[in-house]
Amino acid sequence: MTAKKLGLKQRYAHMTRGLDWETSYQPIDKVFPYDQFEGIKIKDWSAWEDPFRLTMDAYWKFQAEKERKLYAVLDAFAQNNGQTGISDGRYMNVVKLFLTGVSPLEYQAHRGFAYAGRHLRGVGPRVAAQMQSLDELRHVQTQIHTISHYNKFFDGIGEFQHMHDRVWYLSVPKSFFDDARSAGPFEYMIAIGFAFEYVLTNLLFVPFMSGAAYNGDMSTVTFGFSAQSDESRHMTLGIEVIKFLLEQHPDNLPIVQKWVDKWFWRGHRVLGLVAMMMDYMLPKPVMSWKEAWEIYFTEAGGALFQDLARYGLRPPKYADIATAEAEHISHQNWAIFYQYTHAAAFHTWLPDAKHMDWLSEKYPNTFDKYYRPRFEMWGQMAKEGKRFYNMALPQLCQTCQIPMGYTEPGDPTTICFRRTQFRGETYHFCSDGCKDIFDNEPEKYVQAWLPVHQIFQGNCGGATIPDVLAYYRMNVGADNMDYVGSPDEKLWNEWQADKIKTAV
């Protein structure tokens, strides 16, 4: 008689439980020194339920299948010169920002989950974290492989890893993950697994991938699809962590709430880059940032927090401010990059009349009043041969590290300045959200590596702009400045001319 096949639940139990060891000559706290210092109380590790119940053998099989499909599409894309089929050469700047700003975060996520997977003493969450760690490593690899095809033709991509550690605006996403990875394992899980993956990642992956598809970038869409099934698993892990912690002990609630507040706000700031991609950088826009925020945060996030209310968890502090900022953030961010285009590793441009009309339609209360005049003024200046640059370095927020370009809640004409004193030193912030984060852990954030201050201290290659750009390994004149007049534009126009000739 053949042995009866195990059910999914039993099989999962066999593959994940009992994998740890009972220590004999060392206390268990010495083997797992990190999962208690944050103050989280766990009574029963075995209460962890992994809703996906994915075992390692199933994981390999499933992921291998996805890899085969991904690389088949990438080969086809390369052989058919898919890069010539995107909507417009400007589109590629979205991909550059993604590769320099987001893909290294996948690697950071891999490292962070590997660490959490080692340091949680419960075997269930440990297996789940290790699985996610592998996913994240796969994501950075597939993204690099996908985008490497574009690197044969377009500027600004080749030094992405070096740039991630050095370039001023990339300190924004980098500091987000540095902050999370230098926290304890539970804070890390809430920061990335819950706040980023569950509450905010939809805003990155769903509208951004639609934007890629709409602009003919089938290559990027393919890695998006390949990653998306992992993302849903990660989101489930994020929500499971929250529920597990809140069910284990009532003392966990205030700690978790504080982390949710903190990481929501930090995530909101980082995603401002995506806001700008959606509203300004897609030659064929798909939906405004404000619309995306309403669907994926206000509605989806709202429903999630209603579910979590039974544990006593409330929506993140300043969610209302973040929602009000959805009117402004993309315009303010694009304005930052336009005036610092000489120090950015991608191209900028002014929205044309048609694009500005689209923005007016999407932002009827604010665009024409506050932002259209700014772009029209710059357009006029450019026409007169006086293209507008900001030749000084910006004041940065001590927490999010973004130039302090955001305005007061309710007053889009006044910059929001906040500051605090810690042991006789002054620190500046762009918002109450960022100030609160600092005030809760000043010892951590006084150590922030602020690019502007580092340049002034002489730690970034020298005192002049060319010195600093060399330190960034920026190929000046190709990687940076306006799209109009760039080698990218020249190449794109040649391709278009070739297409027309072929058709005649």
Next chain:
Amino acid sequence: MSVVALTPDYEKHIEFRDLEKNFHGNRVVYLHWEQHLSFCSAIAFPLPPSMPFAAFVEAIVKPHYAAHPDFQRIDWSQVVWMIDDEKKTPDMDKSLEENGVKHKSLVRFWTPGLEGYKGSAS
């Protein structure tokens, strides 16, 4: 100590990264022209504390804001200055330090009658 850390003496190891002594004799000064948000944020400079305020206006403030169409119309005698939340009339002959500009001070100024391109605060 408010930070939750694995190491009990974490506080002893923290590095205040932006202390004045790290800036080679200069102090960081932030400057912002109000109602002119085409300059996306306040701008930062490493400056000697002994710099006279008049030199600060001539060598720092003016060249960095000259690109704006409103710039030529500024009546410098009417400018309203604020140093760290306090409205002040700086003594132009005295140094930044004597005018109360400290390390990482924020200097904001308003130019009455000028509210940016077409009154949009841009």
